[in-house]
Amino acid sequence: MKRLLILGGTKEASQLAIKAATISNVEVRLSVAGRTTQARYQVGVTRVGGFGGVPGLIKYLQDDAIDILIDATHPFAAKISLHAAVAAKELDLPRLMLIRPEWLLQAGDNWLEVDSIINAAKILEENAKRVFLAVGRQQIIHFAYIDNIWFLMRLIEPPKQDDLIPKGSVILDRGPFKLIKEKELLIEHQIDTIVSKNSGGDATIAKITAARELGIKVVMVNRPQLPLGERVNNVEDALRWLLLLKNALWCSSLFFFSQILLAR
Ligand SMILES: NC(=O)c1ccc[n+]([C@@H]2O[C@H](COP(=O)([O-])OP(=O)(O)OC[C@H]3O[C@@H](n4cnc5c(N)ncnc54)[C@H](OP(=O)(O)O)[C@@H]3O)[C@@H](O)[C@H]2O)c1
Structure with a gap:
């Protein structure tokens, strides 16, 4: 054995x-x-x-x-x-x-590639007003100091009581996500930028496809x-x-x- x-x-x-x-x-x-x-x-x-x-x-x-x-x-x-x-x-x-x-850049994508979550937060300050943050609960603290941007945060579980979270709304959901629903979400919240880790896989790719189809920027965090x-x-x-x-x-x-x- x-x-x-x-x-x-x-x-x-x-x-x-x-x-x-x-x-x-x-x-x-x-x-x-x-x-x-x-x-x-x-x-x-x-x-x-x-x-x-x-x-x-x-x-x-x-x-x-x-x-x-x-x-x-x-x-x-x-x-x-x-x-x-x-x-x-x-x-x-x-x-x-x-x-x-990993996900690969395709024609029609507008990605700003960064090498860390910290750099994603830095680049946002000059580039976005309404951001869909899809980086997981552990990482949202890196955006909590930004006060000129509204964030839509999608988490699997609610933030803990002492978690520092950015200004905006939290929604709870877990993949796999459908393209049509992702487009509806982005339109409903007037999102101009998505922050995503380049996790790869099918379960969470719909937001990246939705961004391409709607002409929305993606701040893509490259892998460590x-x-x-x-x-x-x-x-x-x-x-x-x-x-x-x-x-x-x-x-x-x-x-x-x-x-x-x-x-x-
Ligand atoms: N870990 C996951 O399941 C997971 C899933 C989805 C996304 N991510 C993403 O990955 C990034 C880092 O996450 P992370 O803190 O979980 O990973 P990490 O930074 O690689 O690991 C931190 C610590 O968590 C423990 N750990 C991690 N994976 C483990 C496993 N499979 N079995 C037992 N212990 C494990 C280890 O603790 P000890 O040093 O005490 O052994 C490790 O040192 C984040 O961006 C997160 O969103 C992680």
Whole structure:
């Protein structure tokens, strides 16, 4: 039996966990940060919450005898990816990154690309009046000091009592979002600019398409640097990698035991 830890928090991680659990002799564990309380997990063993930095992750990997690590976290969750890379290297564990493709600029798009949320906030001050902020609860504080812009903030869960939030309205919703609804929302609130992370994927792309069709600017936050290492961009390729690896590990275990028997 080989034990696989999937670092999740994405739709792809959950899909991979479900499919990997059907592979013989592979036991799957899925770990999520627990950023939303309403998340639905569909695989057997799931752990929620941080490990306690690299030392905590190393301890978990050792205590739970993990053989294989797949980092299928959100493309903006760069810290946990770095921790995974360091811990896997330390323990000599095979590690794969599953990273969904990013959205690409298309004809008709009006993107202002920035390399951080902080720079997104800076660039807005001169470029926008009514902004649709689709960056997640953790990041809205970066816009809270701006007082000459009205913000429409879409969050999965309501802000916490002591969260600092920008001037404007909060709506609660979670993807996937439909193009027609996104267009209605942008028109209803007279939005002139959207702020989005380049998360990629289908679930939240409708706002980007809507912006293109309505001639609305997008301040697009480019992805952070992720650690080096083997990577795939879809669940099927991650499964293929896993199967190949499992077979290779299986063969080396058989070879190891046959050597012991021969030596007797
Ligand atoms: N994490 C998600 O599920 C998620 C989903 C959607 C979007 N994002 C976006 O990614 C950006 C950074 O988010 P973030 O703070 O969650 O990530 P992060 O900055 O990479 O991670 C911060 C800490 O959260 C814990 N953590 C993250 N992912 C984990 C996992 N799969 N299992 C266990 N612990 C995990 C780790 O704590 P320890 O150091 O204590 O181990 C990690 O050091 C934000 O822009 C956020 O909106 C994240």
